[in-house]
Structure formats: C-alpha cells, structure tokens
Amino acid sequence: MFRQKMYDILLDWKSRFQGRTAMLVEGVRRVGKSTVVEEFTRREYRxxxxxxxxEASRDVHELFDDVSDLDYLFLQLQLRYSARLLDRELLIILDEVQMCVRVRQAIKQLVKDGRYDYIGTGSLVSIRRNTRDILIPSEEERAQMRPMDFDEFRWARGDDATVPLLRRAFASRRPLGERFNRRLMRDFRLYMLVGGMPQAVDALLRTNDPSTGLSSSIDLGKFKLYLADTDLFVTLAFKDADFTDNIVYGKLLSDKLPVNLGMVYENVVDQELTAHGRRLFYHTWPKPGTTRNYEIDFIVPDGKKVSPVEVKSSKYRTHASLYAFCGKYSSRVGRRYLVYTKDLDRDGAVDCIPTYMSAFL
Incomplete structure (x- = not known):
C-alpha cells in the first residue's frame, strides 16, 4: 500500500471523536478508498x-433495514464474518455504501450504541438517487479521497524530502537553480502522464515505463470541466493523433511535444489545487475592441483578497490577462501568480512559480 494523506485523516478522526461519529470516505472508483481503510483498520484495531x-447477499443488506435490536445485528455479523466483537476495539467497515443506502440512516443508532467504530466508503454517495428516502445522520463525518497528489506521488517513489524543500523555497521565493528545476519539471511531467490513481503508480514502479496501459461571485451558467486525473486527460486529448500513445508520452516527458499543452497543464494545476482542498474559480470578461475575452485560469483566496493565477505550458511569460485583471480589481488583488515550467522568479509584481509548486498556492 502507498502512503497516503487519507490515513492521517482517519487517525485524526479516531483520536478526536473516539467513536462519537462514523466516518464516510468518498471518492471516485479505483482511487484507493477500500485499500487505505483496510490498512488503517489492520494497524489501529484489534x-x-x-x-x-x-458483494453481500440480500439478507446482509436487509439486516440494516431495522436496527432496533443491535444485539441481533451484531450477532448476525459475527456469525457471517467470523469476527471477535471487542468493545471499542472493533471497526466495522461498510464498503460501497451507495449499494445499501439504509445503512447510512442506521449510523445514528450504531454510533449512539457506542460499542464499535464505523467507516463507510463509497462513490457517488451524495447524488439524489443514493440519498432518497433516508435521513443523513449528523453523526457522520465525511472525507473526500482524491487521486494521489504530487507529494504522495513522490512518497511512492521513495522521496519524502523534495516537497518540504519546495515548500520552503516557495515561502522564501528563493530560486532552486535551473538544473534542479529541469529535473523537477521532468518528474512533474512524469506525474502528469502517470496520474494519481494507485494502480497506475504501482505499474510505473514495477515497469518504469509510462505507456498506454497507464492511460487532455459564481455564475453557475459558466464553468470549466477538468478531469480528476490528468493521465486520463492526456490519453483522451491525443487519442486521435497520427502518432502512437507511446510517442505522445515520450515527447511530453521530454518537453518536445509539438502542440500547445496549456490545457494539460491547466488540468494538472486543477488536480493539485483540488487535492489540497481548494475550491476552484476562474474569471473571464470581454477584451475591449475585440471579440475575444481575457481569462484568469484560477482565482484563489488570499486572506481578505484574492490571488489570480495564470497557467502557461512553457517558459512563455507574457500575461496580458493577469495585468488586466489586476488593473481592473486592484484594491482586491493580493499576490499575482504565473505558473509555468521554469524556475522560481519574479517579474515585476508577478510571482513566477514552477508547475510542481502549484499545490502551495
């Protein structure tokens, strides 16, 4: 199992609530929810x-339709799963809870009973179909599990020193040196290709060959769509190209793909910001005298102000939209960021940040 931040979230939940709430781990399929929960359980419970x-039979599903007799429920679970019922030392994992929506309503009685702890996992658990006709309990904590971020990707490759170093460099705005930056950008492009799904990362570690098998104020009427994992975006973006998938991967990894990769870099910045709990906003407005628009790729909170972020796919450093935004909303702008592929730098009032530091914004 890979080291993932969700494990620490579960540790904090267990220590802080001590059985007073259940935990629900949400996330897309194959993101590693069940794996991290089972590993946590084996280490932290007897x-x-x-x-x-x-996979459970119908009668197991029906056990949770009526939880008025918990002794009977626990006895049935013990018989079916051959487990020791140890007060305050047993965790009951409710996997794929979207397949048994009544179990979420039962959480209130289960937690109130106090004998055992509960963690649920599931995908699409919040859509109307999976919450219809049930009362969502207030005793349910929720955590969103996303594909591995760049930090976790580095951990998987045996490196837990680089990202703390980058965080310090980001805070001090001290350049790393172009040689080190080139190496890190190559590593980050590898992360973009492989993505953050544990199976894909595992395949990379076993084969060291990213290839096709690892496969581009809110107005709710305007939005951008990003893919949760950039590897899938790259595969879809170039699936109709004249060259093979392996050539795409090789050229992107060496930064020699002859196309504008802005959309790919935007997607990976989205992935990093989302993995670190940022809500995503962008802003667009007409460019005077033309039929085109200015556009700021991301806007992040900065205390009582906001910080505009432009994303570029190379050392390209022109940023007309950034300057226009800062001129238009000067009293509300904090820091200004250009995310690109070169080393840390400063261009007037703009902080130029290498892509692999986008998680720190």
Whole structure:
C-alpha cells in the first residue's frame, strides 16, 4: 500500500471523536478508498468486520433495514464474518455504501450504541438517487479521497524530502537553480502522464515505463470541466493523433511535444489545487475592441483578497490577462501568480512559480 494523506485523516478522526461519529470516505472508483481503510483498520484495531455491499447477499443488506435490536445485528455479523466483537476495539467497515443506502440512516443508532467504530466508503454517495428516502445522520463525518497528489506521488517513489524543500523555497521565493528545476519539471511531467490513481503508480514502479496501459461571485451558467486525473486527460486529448500513445508520452516527458499543452497543464494545476482542498474559480470578461475575452485560469483566496493565477505550458511569460485583471480589481488583488515550467522568479509584481509548486498556492 502507498502512503497516503487519507490515513492521517482517519487517525485524526479516531483520536478526536473516539467513536462519537462514523466516518464516510468518498471518492471516485479505483482511487484507493477500500485499500487505505483496510490498512488503517489492520494497524489501529484489534478486530474488524468488512461488509462489502457490492458483494453481500440480500439478507446482509436487509439486516440494516431495522436496527432496533443491535444485539441481533451484531450477532448476525459475527456469525457471517467470523469476527471477535471487542468493545471499542472493533471497526466495522461498510464498503460501497451507495449499494445499501439504509445503512447510512442506521449510523445514528450504531454510533449512539457506542460499542464499535464505523467507516463507510463509497462513490457517488451524495447524488439524489443514493440519498432518497433516508435521513443523513449528523453523526457522520465525511472525507473526500482524491487521486494521489504530487507529494504522495513522490512518497511512492521513495522521496519524502523534495516537497518540504519546495515548500520552503516557495515561502522564501528563493530560486532552486535551473538544473534542479529541469529535473523537477521532468518528474512533474512524469506525474502528469502517470496520474494519481494507485494502480497506475504501482505499474510505473514495477515497469518504469509510462505507456498506454497507464492511460487532455459564481455564475453557475459558466464553468470549466477538468478531469480528476490528468493521465486520463492526456490519453483522451491525443487519442486521435497520427502518432502512437507511446510517442505522445515520450515527447511530453521530454518537453518536445509539438502542440500547445496549456490545457494539460491547466488540468494538472486543477488536480493539485483540488487535492489540497481548494475550491476552484476562474474569471473571464470581454477584451475591449475585440471579440475575444481575457481569462484568469484560477482565482484563489488570499486572506481578505484574492490571488489570480495564470497557467502557461512553457517558459512563455507574457500575461496580458493577469495585468488586466489586476488593473481592473486592484484594491482586491493580493499576490499575482504565473505558473509555468521554469524556475522560481519574479517579474515585476508577478510571482513566477514552477508547475510542481502549484499545490502551495
């Protein structure tokens, strides 16, 4: 199993609430929810029961329709899953809870009973179909698990020193040196190609060959769509190209792909910001005298102000939209960022940030 930040979130939940709430780990399929929960359970509890509602029989599902007799429920689970029922030392994992929506309503009684701890996992658990006719309990904590961020990707490759170093460099705005920057950008492009899904990262570590098997104020009427994992974006963006997938990967990894990769770099910045809990906003407005628009790729909170972020796919440093935005909203602008592929730098009032530092924004 890879080291992932979700493990620390679960540790904090166990220590802070001590059984007073259940935890629900949400996330897309194959992101590693069940794996991290099972590993956490084996390390932190003396006994556990894993109820996988995607595979459980109908009578197991029906056990949670009526939880008025918890002694009967626990006895049935013990018989079916051959587990020791140890007060305050047993965790019951409710896997794929979207397949048994009644179990979420039962959480209130289960937590109130106080004998055991509960972690649910699931995908699409919040859509109307999966919450219809049930009362969502206030005793349910929720955590969103996303594809591995660049930090976790470095951990998987045995490196837990680089990202703290980058964080300090970002805070002090001290350049790293172009040689080190080139190496880091190559590593980051590898992350863009492989993505953050654990199976893809595992395949990279086993084969060291990213290839096709690892496969581009809110107005709710205007939005951008990004893919949760940039590897899938790259595969889809170039699937109709004249050259093979391996050539795409090789050229992107060496920074020699002869196309504008702005959309790919925007997607990976989105992935990093989202992985670190940032809500995503962008801003666009007409460019006077033309039919085109100015556009700021991302806007992030900066205390009582906001920080505009432009993303470029190379050392390209012109940023007309950034200057126009700062001129238009000067009293509300904090820091100004250009995210690009070169070393840390400063261009007037603009902080120029290498792509692999986008998580720190």
């Amino acid at each position: 006994s556990y029961i894993l109820v996988d509602f995607a």
